[in-house]
Amino acid sequence: MLFGKKFRTQLPQAVGAAYSLKIDGKSACAVTYCGDGGTSEGDFHAGLNFAAVMDAPVIFICRNNGWAISTPVEEQFRSDGVVVKGQAYGIWSIRVDGNDALAVYSAVHTAREIAIKEKRPVLIEALTYRVGHHSTSDDSTKYRPIDEIEYWKMERNPVNRFKRWVERNGWWSDHNESELRSSVRKQLMQAIQVAEKAQKPQLSDLFNDVYDRLPSNLEEQERLLREIVKKHPEDYPSDVPL
Ligand SMILES: Cc1ncc(C[n+]2csc(CCOP(=O)(O)OP(=O)(O)O)c2C)c(N)n1
Structure with a gap:
């Protein structure tokens, strides 16, 4: 659990x-x-x-x-x-x-x-x-030195450390690495293509996924959003069913 x-x-x-x-x-x-x-x-x-x-x-x-x-x-x-x-x-x-x-x-x-x-x-x-950074709204270079971040990113990187260990044991090589990377890249590109073709969720799904009956404040928000989309259609994706 x-x-x-x-x-x-x-x-x-x-x-x-x-x-x-x-x-x-x-x-x-x-x-x-x-x-x-x-x-x-x-x-x-x-x-x-x-x-x-x-x-x-x-x-x-x-x-x-x-x-x-x-x-x-x-x-x-x-x-x-x-x-x-x-x-x-x-x-x-x-x-x-x-x-x-x-x-x-x-x-x-x-x-x-x-x-x-x-x-x-x-x-x-x-x-x-x-x-x-803590989140996308955080810029941690504002409160800690970049050198410190770089040191941990490069010298103390746990993924590189583990990789060195498996390589030393002869279980992994540069060849395995590049093969894996290119096959994962291929899979990702295919997945992105499939996802991009999938039908986007309806606009109303933004509001109706929690309550059985929409509370009035959400009804109001949905109404306002629809008005804005109508007013500025160029700012909203055309493939989202309204
Ligand atoms: C009860 C509560 N107080 C404050 C926050 C704001 N807040 C979000 S994350 C965070 C700090 C989390 O620190 P840590 O647990 O060390 O996580 P890290 O920065 O390592 O991701 C704070 C204060 C919150 N989400 N909830």
Whole structure:
């Protein structure tokens, strides 16, 4: 059972789901994610304590990438990272090099065994760096040096590191790489062609996918949108059924 990365509200929910798996006697655990920024929210603490006292089979994976949007970890907390927070709640906690794929695999594998066999929570703190911007509306070069980003992107790149390892073992080569890249590119181009030919969803689908009966504010928005499309048809794709 997987609880994705929203902004940490998912943590207590994952613990509840894990607890229900335990009550049902399932050989399974819940997994949930958060960032370093998420650990400052109340739900992180409620979730961890809840998991510890209920012995819930849940794995908390915290991706400590040094930044919560523009807030560096030094301004996020004064503790030695996140792993100590798990320990403080009596949770078996492990810190791993998040840029080492094999180390992450091994940590998660062990965590899953502990969570399922021993019916208790585990926290994993994966140390890494966010090489991208937080979102499309963020420009992280405004608050951190470009050299720092480049260093992590090039020197500490986890994909290149894993690639070097498989190459050293003789399982991968430049030839395999270029063959894979060109075959994936071909598949992508074909998929794009198919997608471009597919009929686009109706305009009304923008509004009717949540409520059985449209609330008046959405009716109003749909009406306004249709008026605008009529007024400026050149600004809207002609292949969207109105
Ligand atoms: C309850 C709540 N408060 C604030 C925000 C705004 N917000 C969105 S992401 C974010 C920081 C997230 O930091 P982190 O968890 O470290 O994620 P990362 O920057 O590594 O993606 C904040 C403050 C939000 N979405 N929800």
